[in-house]
Amino acid sequence: MKYMLLIYQNPATWRDLPEPDRQAIMSEAGALMAELTGTGEWVGGEALADPSTTRTVRVRDGVPAVTDGPFAEAKEQMVGYCIVDCETQERAVEIAARWPDARLWGMEVRPLLSPDGVEM
Amino acid sequence: MTAGDGLEGLLRELAPQVLAALVRRYGHFDLAEDAVQEALIAAAEQWPDQGLPERPRGWLVTVASRRLTDQLRSEGSRRRREEAAAAAEPGQPASAAPADEPARDQDDTLTLLFLCCHSELSPPSQLALTLRAVAGLTTAEIARAFLVPEATMAQRISRAKQRIAAAGASFAPPPSGEWAERLAVVLHVLYLMFNEGYAATSGPDASRPELTAEAIRLTRAVHASLPQDAEVTGLLALMLLTEARHPARTTADGSLVPLAEQDRSLWRPDLIEEGTGLITGALARGPLGPYQLQAAIAAVHAEARHGDDTDWRQILALYDLLERIAPSPVVTLNRAVAVAMTRGPQAGLDVLATLQSDDRMARQHRLAGLRGHLHELAGQREAAVADYRLAAQRATSLPERRYLESRAARLAGPG
Numbered sequence: 001m002k003y004m005l006l007i008y009q010n011p012a013t014w015r016d017l018p019e020p021d022r023q024a025i026m027s028e029a030g031a032l033m034a035e036l037t038g039t040g041e042w043v044g045g046e047a048l049a050d051p052s053t054t055r056t057v058r059v060r061d062g063v064p065a066v067t068d069g070p071f072a073e074a075k076e077q078m079v080g081y082c083i084v085d086c087e088t089q090e091r092a093v094e095i096a097a098r099w100p101d102a103r104l105w106g107m108e109v110r111p112l113l114s115p116d117g118v119e120m
Numbered sequence: 121m122t123a124g125d126g127l128e129g130l131l132r133e134l135a136p137q138v139l140a141a142l143v144r145r146y147g148h149f150d151l152a153e154d155a156v157q158e159a160l161i162a163a164a165e166q167w168p169d170q171g172l173p174e175r176p177r178g179w180l181v182t183v184a185s186r187r188l189t190d191q192l193r194s195e196g197s198r199r200r201r202e203e204a205a206a207a208a209e210p211g212q213p214a215s216a217a218p219a220d221e222p223a224r225d226q227d228d229t230l231t232l233l234f235l236c237c238h239s240e241l242s243p244p245s246q247l248a249l250t251l252r253a254v255a256g257l258t259t260a261e262i263a264r265a266f267l268v269p270e271a272t273m274a275q276r277i278s279r280a281k282q283r284i285a286a287a288g289a290s291f292a293p294p295p296s297g298e299w300a301e302r303l304a305v306v307l308h309v310l311y312l313m314f315n316e317g318y319a320a321t322s323g324p325d326a327s328r329p330e331l332t333a334e335a336i337r338l339t340r341a342v343h344a345s346l347p348q349d350a351e352v353t354g355l356l357a358l359m360l361l362t363e364a365r366h367p368a369r370t371t372a373d374g375s376l377v378p379l380a381e382q383d384r385s386l387w388r389p390d391l392i393e394e395g396t397g398l399i400t401g402a403l404a405r406g407p408l409g410p411y412q413l414q415a416a417i418a419a420v421h422a423e424a425r426h427g428d429d430t431d432w433r434q435i436l437a438l439y440d441l442l443e444r445i446a447p448s449p450v451v452t453l454n455r456a457v458a459v460a461m462t463r464g465p466q467a468g469l470d471v472l473a474t475l476q477s478d479d480r481m482a483r484q485h486r487l488a489g490l491r492g493h494l495h496e497l498a499g500q501r502e503a504a505v506a507d508y509r510l511a512a513q514r515a516t517s518l519p520e521r522r523y524l525e526s527r528a529a530r531l532a533g534p535g
Contacts, residue, residue: 001516002267038279040244043268085244085268088480115267116319117519119369119376120489 002043002085003092006108007101008076011051025100032098036084041095045082076105083112127167130176131160132337135256138180140228142188143291149235150281152188153253159184160256226345229254230306231293233342236280237306240287245280246309247316252277255334265316265331303346307355307411310339314359318366321374321519332363353402354412360395361418364388376519380427392422410446413438432461449481453490465498485514489524496531505532 014022036042056067079101086092089111096107135156142152159180173179236250251257251265263273294302317331339356346352368382377383399415417438424430439455452475460468472491475481492507508528515521 037272037275038245038283039242040248040276040280041242042275043272085266087243089483090480111516113521114319114517115519116321117376117517117523118319119382120378120486120493120520120523 001087001089001092002083002112002114003089004110004112005045005082005084005092005096005099006078006110007080007082007099008106008108009079009101010075010105011077011079012075013104014079025104028100032095033082036095041084041086041091043083043085045080047080048078051077051079127164131163132256132334134177134180135160136229136232136254137177137225138184139253140225140232140291141181142184143232145185146188146192147291148188148192148285149289149291150278150285151191152184153281155184155188155191156180157252157258158187161258226341227293229338229341230345231291233306233309233338234294234302235284235289235291237302237309238284238287238289239302239305240283240289241280243309243312245276245283246305247312248273248276249280249284250309250313250338251331251334255338257334265320303349303352306342307339307351310335310342311355311411313338314362318362319517321370321376332359332366335359336363348405350402350405350407351409351411353398354409354415357395357399357402358411358415358418360391360398361415361422364391364395364422370519374519376523378523379421382427384425384427387422392419395419396422408441408445410442413442413445417442430461432458436462449475449478453481453486456490456494460494460497465494468494469498483514485511485516485520485524487511488514489520489527492524492527496527501531 017025033042033045052071054069054071056070058065084092084095086095089109092109092111096102096109099107101107138159139153139156142156143149146152162183163176163180167173167176232254233250236253237246241249248262248266251262252259257265259274259277260270262277263270266273293299313331314335317333317335320331336356336359339352339359343349343352343356364387365379365382367388368384368386369377371377395415396419399412399419402412403416417435420431420434420438436455436458439451439458443451443455452471456468456471456475459471469491472487472494475487481487488507489511492504492511495501495504495507505528508524508531512521512524512528515524
């Protein structure tokens, strides 16, 4: 079963962290990715650019309206995701709990909808 | 295409034999496995143009040996290893074939399976390594089969090989004290491989390699090595009897057809006959095990010309046994269907109620889906619709969600 782990951060808090702390967080995440590759659970992941670069697209009556933002009021924003393939949701939650961002901000665990299935 | 398929089949069959020959001669399972992959790729490129070599296996062993010794030499820093490898380089690889070669090849395949299903590895890694080293699939094919990027799969496989090398595993069958336990792991990996392939519904992903076919092929090889093992026979029978339903289990658009509504004329009689024969023999020999019981249940289903003719009493008796020797919430769930079909839907619902306290099971869509089905059979329409809708919400498979949604919609009726 594949799960997407959505990584949330407060960009302001991140910015204010001392450089060695930021380095430590990134290498902690890097080590975790390497470990998950070893267990065969790592599928992939990406980091997102700063939320201020977001553009929102809505098409109404066939006309696309593109706006900057949202510059959400929410203090925590999604800054990246990873996808893991593991046996149970409990295991996916366990992985999320080890992500450094979970300690400082928060993580969301969402199962992916699989294209496969078996008859009932 | 048939020529290509034939070549692919031949290469997959030879892959474990060539790997076994190399590992036996040089050790270095991890490097040897890479060398065999390169030789297979070279063969796939050259043979269609230049024709099949006289001794395909010997050709592959020679090419792979050359790659391996080149690599061992180029790593040059350890002189001793280099010398050992060079000294062991064969003049006439695989030429002195003993008369009992087919039997040895089967045993080699089994020994490789033991190695790839090493207890140091997690099941996904065991599965990936088995597909590459024993089934002879390319990393790209394995990645596609599991819907993960190729780079991810390449890393998974190389880590698995490093781990085996670090564990100091040798190319030999496990000691007799560990034999049963290690064989159980091999069978579980083959079972996972089959299920992974069986869940792959047709449609946009039709190009995914046939994991079910590979699982059956490898299980056949294990069965050929251990024809007297009742659980090996049981697993092969289970796969054949399940695969027999394949043509009936989805419609042209990829929608799932439940067992009770499948067009049984589409089931494959050849596989049913073979599977039924195998399981009948295994049950007579014993000792009894979970794969045999599951195969026996599949055989009872296969026997019924129509869903209504199913011998549910016999199926229930088999589930009772299965629950006794290998209890699990999934077995209880399936047993509930047999209980409902013999003693009525309410009795089935009572069995399901015992699962409600199992936290993990309670959140699964299958429990709610089956409860919906039993409520439907009991004529409790509203409860059935509510259960189907809940199940659809919880489903993490697109075809299963669609099936449950359509079930709910059909019962709820217009307005």
